Amino acid sequence: MSTHIGANKGDIAETVLMPGDPLRAKFIAENYLDNVVQYSSVRNMFGFTGTYKGKRISVQGSGMGIPSLAIYTTELIKEYGVKTIYRVGSCGGMSPDVHMRDVILGQAGTTDSSIIENTFGPNMYYSPIADFGLLDSAYHTAEEMGINTKVGNIFAADRFYNDEIDIQKLIDYGVLATEMETSGLYLLAAKHHIRALTILTVSDHLLSGEAMSAKDRETSFDEMIRLALNTAVKNIEE
């Protein structure tokens, strides 16, 4: 086992869906996968491996924020040989073009986290981006499934509660939505030469102050998970 994941080598599939919430990982495993085995419960950050349409897929909670996600992502890649990660989660809509229930594909990740500067030093503003193959595949899979997607820049906020940030400026520059992980995931994917894509549902909107009803949350969550899983099976070679 690695420091934070209680699995043996080989227990985790090369393709992983990564929700922030470990209870969502459990829900996905129990409701969408067959032949499910739980491989980790360390810190209640559950991880499961099962099959979807006959292909082996794991689901691992990441926790909230880049520091937590970076722990699980790094161990998945370095200790368990994971090659493809789909972050699935909720986000706050920022752009007026983004609406409640929309499914968003994260093309790139902006952040106010220091992880970029910690990696490259000052005056180098690296742009973490999605794997284009996965992005293209998810976009067309969504079309086939009749799911409406928006594609663009996602802001990974370092703080959920931050009244000092100029959100309007980010909106003016085309940022679609905010969550707390995508830039970190894409940076680590680039560092370790693996593929990553973030797929989000809009659960609340920063401009309108709307928040999703429990029913809408369930439906759009279902669309996002089925999109991630169908994209995943198309991109597993065997």
Ligand code: HPA
């Ligand atoms: N901010 C950060 N993360 C989020 C939000 C938000 O408004 N909504 C859902 N995840």
